[in-house]
Amino acid sequence: xxxxxxxSLFYCKTFRVLIFLCIIKYRVSKMKEFKKIGILTGGxxxxxxxxxxxxxxxxxxxxxxxxxxxFKDGYEGLVENKFLKLSYIAVSGILRQGGTILGTSNKADPxxxxxxxxxxxxxxDLSNRSIKNLKxxxxxxxxxxxxxxxxxxxxxxxKKGINIIGIPKTIDNDVNLTDATSGFDSALVVVTDAIDxxxxxxxxxxxxMIVEVMGRYAGWLGLHSxxxxxxxxxxxxxxxxxxxxxxxxxxxxxKAGKRFSIIVxxxxxxxxxxxxxxxxxxxxxxxxxxxxxxxxxxxxxxEKMTGLEVRVTVLGHVQRGGAPTAYDRILATKFxxxxxxxxxxxxxxxxxxxxxxxxxxxxIAEAIKTLKKVSPDSPLLKYARSVGTSFGDGD
Numbered sequence: 526x527x528x529x530x531x532x533s534l535f536y537c538k539t540f541r542v543l544i545f546l547c548i549i550k551y552r553v554s555k556m557k558e559f560k561k562i563g564i565l566t567g568g569x570x571x572x573x574x575x576x577x578x579x580x581x582x583x584x585x586x587x588x589x590x591x592x593x594x595x596f597k598d599g600y601e602g603l604v605e606n607k608f609l610k611l612s613y614i615a616v617s618g619i620l621r622q623g624g625t626i627l628g629t630s631n632k633a634d635p636x637x638x639x640x641x642x643x644x645x646x647x648x649x650d651l652s653n654r655s656i657k658n659l660k661x662x663x664x665x666x667x668x669x670x671x672x673x674x675x676x677x678x679x680x681x682x683x684k685k686g687i688n689i690i691g692i693p694k695t696i697d698n699d700v701n702l703t704d705a706t707s708g709f710d711s712a713l714v715v716v717t718d719a720i721d722x723x724x725x726x727x728x729x730x731x732x733x734m735i736v737e738v739m740g741r742y743a744g745w746l747g748l749h750s751x752x753x754x755x756x757x758x759x760x761x762x763x764x765x766x767x768x769x770x771x772x773x774x775x776x777x778x779x780k781a782g783k784r785f786s787i788i789v790x791x792x793x794x795x796x797x798x799x800x801x802x803x804x805x806x807x808x809x810x811x812x813x814x815x816x817x818x819x820x821x822x823x824x825x826x827x828e829k830m831t832g833l834e835v836r837v838t839v840l841g842h843v844q845r846g847g848a849p850t851a852y853d854r855i856l857a858t859k860f861x862x863x864x865x866x867x868x869x870x871x872x873x874x875x876x877x878x879x880x881x882x883x884x885x886x887x888x889i890a891e892a893i894k895t896l897k898k899v900s901p902d903s904p905l906l907k908y909a910r911s912v913g914t915s916f917g918d919g920d
Contacts, residue, residue: 562592562665564578572624574629579616581862594611595608599631600630623711668691669682670692696712716754716844720750720753723787724754728784731785734838735835736787736838748761748905758787760789776831860884864877
């Protein structure tokens with residue numbers, strides 16, 4: 526019996542070793558055609574980008590034995606062939622760092638690349654040069670991390686035969702077909718903390734405090750931070766506001782003994798019948814419009830209409846800085862790791878996305894068709910109204 530037991534144990538261990546070897550062989554075989562991949566971060570920076578880079582590099586090395594290079598400054602690095610090798614040491618300790626170790630740019634579109642000629646800036650289609658650089662570096666696939674602009678360029682490269690995988694990142698949370706983008710939660714925490722701090726000084730001085738937040742044409746950051754910070758009024762692009770309704774709400778609070786109010790304004794918010802406030806135009810940018818100033822507009826009008834003291838805080842780029850939250854670190858790790866797996870499975874032209882609690886893949890072509898905006902029937906709007914939040918529309 527003891528002898529039989531030893532024989533069984535021997536075969537059991539042997540079987541486990543064989544299974545382990547089969548798994549390793551399977552993983553390697555799935556990507557045996559791939560030796561080297563690239564990654565770039567485009568558009569505006571945000572917390573969580575370094576966590577994505579780390580996840581891509583470590584997954585590529587650990588699971589597939591593949592080399593990774595990172596292009597510097599987004600698509601500029603792709604056009605100019607500026608890159609660095611991303612080793613284990615290169616990504617060590619960057620999980621908690623904000624920004625991106627690769628740098629980024631929101632002006633370097635390979636299909637409309639700014640070139641100086643005779644002292645003037647002209648635009649040329651240098652996408653073929655980008656493709657040559659990919660082939661020159663013997664890259665089998667490219668991971669593009671960015672928002673709708675970066676992903677739109679990625680899709681154009683994909684149509685020209687490049688193996689592309691997209692990863693959504695933006696504090697605006699406006700990329701379609703994903704419940705969340707990397708960087709959104711971190712910005713939300715920054716804005717909520719600012720609202721908390723402003724509430725105490727607003728209460729002390731009996732003022733109306735307006736907080737202008739980013740978000741471009743979508744109100745996700747304003748809506749979420751406004752609810753989290755207990756704002757009395759939230760103004761977002763999807764719901765044009767009536768200044769009279771806002772003034773009425775503020776005065777009602779004042780008469781009821783609540784001698785302060787907090788108003789969160791998304792930079793893309795606009796009055797009924799009016800337009801978004803444009804701060805300036807950047808001619809050499811794929812999206813030349815820079816929003817900003819709606820907070821000051823609302824402030825000036827409210828002071829005239831109510832006689833109350835109003836102050837404006839424009840949070841600006843502080844929303845994009847600092848260390849990523851725990852949630853963003855985990856989401857970025859999932860996104861980065863899954864992107865490499867999509868390369869292994871040859872699911873090119875796909876973007877990783879969050880659906881509920883699952884990480885899925887969706888076609889980049891579908892993700893860039895429209896921006897994800899706050900729907901009029903969003904449950905969040907209903908819950909906010911239930912606790913007394915005004916959206917300046919009279920409801």
